[in-house]
Amino acid sequence: MTEQHPFDTATTLAPLSEGLFQGHTSPAYGNIAGPFGGVTAANMMQAVLQDSRAQGDPISITVNFCAAVADGEFEIVAEPKRSGKYLQHWSVELTQGPKTCTTATVICAKRTADFSHQPANPPDAALYEECEPMTNQGRLNWLNRYDFRFSEGAPDFTGPLDPALRSARSVQYVSDNPPRPLDYLSLTAISDGFLLRMFNIRPKFVPMGTVSLTTHFIGSAADMAEHGDRPLLGMADATRFHGNFHDQHMQLWSASGKLLAMGTQIVWFKE
Amino acid sequence: MTEQHPFDTATTLAPLSEGLFQGHTSPAYGNIAGPFGGVTAANMMQAVLQDSRAQGDPISITVNFCAAVADGEFEIVAEPKRSGKYLQHWSVELTQGPKTCTTATVICAKRTADFSHQPANPPDAALYEECEPMTNQGRLNWLNRYDFRFSEGAPDFTGPLDPALRSARSVQYVSDNPPRPLDYLSLTAISDGFLLRMFNIRPKFVPMGTVSLTTHFIGSAADMAEHGDRPLLGMADATRFHGNFHDQHMQLWSASGKLLAMGTQIVWFKE
Numbered sequence: 001m002t003e004q005h006p007f008d009t010a011t012t013l014a015p016l017s018e019g020l021f022q023g024h025t026s027p028a029y030g031n032i033a034g035p036f037g038g039v040t041a042a043n044m045m046q047a048v049l050q051d052s053r054a055q056g057d058p059i060s061i062t063v064n065f066c067a068a069v070a071d072g073e074f075e076i077v078a079e080p081k082r083s084g085k086y087l088q089h090w091s092v093e094l095t096q097g098p099k100t101c102t103t104a105t106v107i108c109a110k111r112t113a114d115f116s117h118q119p120a121n122p123p124d125a126a127l128y129e130e131c132e133p134m135t136n137q138g139r140l141n142w143l144n145r146y147d148f149r150f151s152e153g154a155p156d157f158t159g160p161l162d163p164a165l166r167s168a169r170s171v172q173y174v175s176d177n178p179p180r181p182l183d184y185l186s187l188t189a190i191s192d193g194f195l196l197r198m199f200n201i202r203p204k205f206v207p208m209g210t211v212s213l214t215t216h217f218i219g220s221a222a223d224m225a226e227h228g229d230r231p232l233l234g235m236a237d238a239t240r241f242h243g244n245f246h247d248q249h250m251q252l253w254s255a256s257g258k259l260l261a262m263g264t265q266i267v268w269f270k271e
Numbered sequence: 272m273t274e275q276h277p278f279d280t281a282t283t284l285a286p287l288s289e290g291l292f293q294g295h296t297s298p299a300y301g302n303i304a305g306p307f308g309g310v311t312a313a314n315m316m317q318a319v320l321q322d323s324r325a326q327g328d329p330i331s332i333t334v335n336f337c338a339a340v341a342d343g344e345f346e347i348v349a350e351p352k353r354s355g356k357y358l359q360h361w362s363v364e365l366t367q368g369p370k371t372c373t374t375a376t377v378i379c380a381k382r383t384a385d386f387s388h389q390p391a392n393p394p395d396a397a398l399y400e401e402c403e404p405m406t407n408q409g410r411l412n413w414l415n416r417y418d419f420r421f422s423e424g425a426p427d428f429t430g431p432l433d434p435a436l437r438s439a440r441s442v443q444y445v446s447d448n449p450p451r452p453l454d455y456l457s458l459t460a461i462s463d464g465f466l467l468r469m470f471n472i473r474p475k476f477v478p479m480g481t482v483s484l485t486t487h488f489i490g491s492a493a494d495m496a497e498h499g500d501r502p503l504l505g506m507a508d509a510t511r512f513h514g515n516f517h518d519q520h521m522q523l524w525s526a527s528g529k530l531l532a533m534g535t536q537i538v539w540f541k542e
Binding site: 066080082093107114115120165214216220228242247263264 | 274330331333335337338352355357358360362364370371374376378380383384385386387388389390391424429436438439443472482483485487489490491494502508509511512514515516517518520522524527530534535537539540541542
């Protein structure tokens with residue numbers, strides 16, 4: 001019997017009734033408090049993908065992390081707001097008891113056009129084999145569920161604190177650990193897998209967290225099948241840190257150099 | 272008596288009851304069909320800003336354009352989903368009769384930290400005075416409500432169609448016409464004011480439209496007051512066009528070189 005991949009365990013939802021699902025946090029993806037946000041985002045996506053009313057493939061998700069998800073059970077309600085010829089809009093909400101923990105909007109689409117054009121190129125990067133695996137992530141379980149290899153902008157978990165601010169930019173490989181064929185669900189989680197840029201520029205443990213995450217899926221299902229379980233090449237950077245918040249943008253590229261997803265985050269930090 | 276600015280007319284909402292507002296589309300901001308999406312986005316923001324339960328300043332908005340807004344009246348429901356010590360999450364929905372036209376999530380925050388750092392720089396651009404105003408926008412009323420001046424990547428409204436694809440990138444100045452002091456409301460609208468990159472690379476009139484828009488506000492209210500009614504410097508670009516969709520990302524910079532807002536869109540296009 002094949003053991004289930006921990007990511008599949010962490011994104012298993014039980015249907016309770018139409019548009020209502022129950023899930024359970026997974027210790028394998030534990031973060032400082034509660035689960036890794038990327039797995040929460042994937043569960044918001046999963047509710048739509050499992051809903052019999054879903055049409056087409058996802059093209060976009062916005063996830064708002066309203067309050068910490070406590071370890072344990074949660075419920076997700078998925079509601080189709082509008083279904084058209086090409087596009088379908090969903091509102092999704094994750095609750096624990098009376099408390100709204102996470103809200104999301106998901107958009108699905110039927111994709112048929114052949115026009116394809118990629119004006120941008122993947123970032124320059126060392127070969128995967130030349131990049132050291134990330135170490136020292138220690139007690140954050142979710143970091144061990146990915147193989148992170150940095151070509152540029154590796155985080156410093158050890159200090160000592162250098163008073164000079166570092167670059168906000170990282171170029172890195174990322175894949176599930178153990179490997180798992182890429183799909184929209186894992187791509188959703190990985191799109192939240194870039195460390196917070198605040199920690200990149202100033203490796204100091206202060207309270208910080210993603211407030212809202214938006215990921216657009218430009219890659220098709222065929223692009224993802226072609227990519228398989230190889231490492232993705234990722235780039236993350238930030239533009240400005242100011243008044244408790246900073247932006248963060250990212251790109252995720254397939255092994256053959258196709259942009260699969262891009263997006264932005266807004267991150268809260270304490271001084 | 273001073274005449275009201277057309278943007279204020281277009282974003283006037285009448286409160287009907289707690290969290291329920293009525294608005295009316297404004298011909299001054301008319302697009303090909305219905306209103307300019309940026310004004311719809313601003314109205315989603317306005318519902319939150321006018322709500323007596325709102326706490327702090329906006330830091331993020333995601334607007335999903337589910338269906339065309341018809342010219343005429345509309346209603347907006349704003350619902351606070353979660354209010355914490357620092358952050359407040361809202362869900363907002365615009366309807367016309369039984370039809371959901373637009374959904375949005377808005378996040379407000381209290382901002383106190385002094386830490387400020389801007390690793391990125393504004394794009395290189397010619398001086399505002401050296402850039403020609405955009406012309407030939409003709410029948411699209413909303414384009415006349417802005418002063419667009421392109422340093423790079425001006426759109427071609429006249430053709431003839433060159434079979435070679437052009438650059439997806441634009442660097443441009445933008446301000447309200449007539450001038451109006453910048454606030455979160457007008458910044459929301461302007462963040463949707465970059466032309467669709469599909470039209471930039473291939474100036475052919477085919478059906479296309481923004482499906483979802485996310486804008487993060489890194490600039491504070493003080494940054495906006497300092498900026499006043501001067502032109503913003505904007506940059507827009509795209510990474511990949513594939514299977515009926517392309518991404519688009521943008522930055523908006525103050526006259527003194529501070530990033531005020533950044534964000535992304537996903538755009539649908541027909542072949």
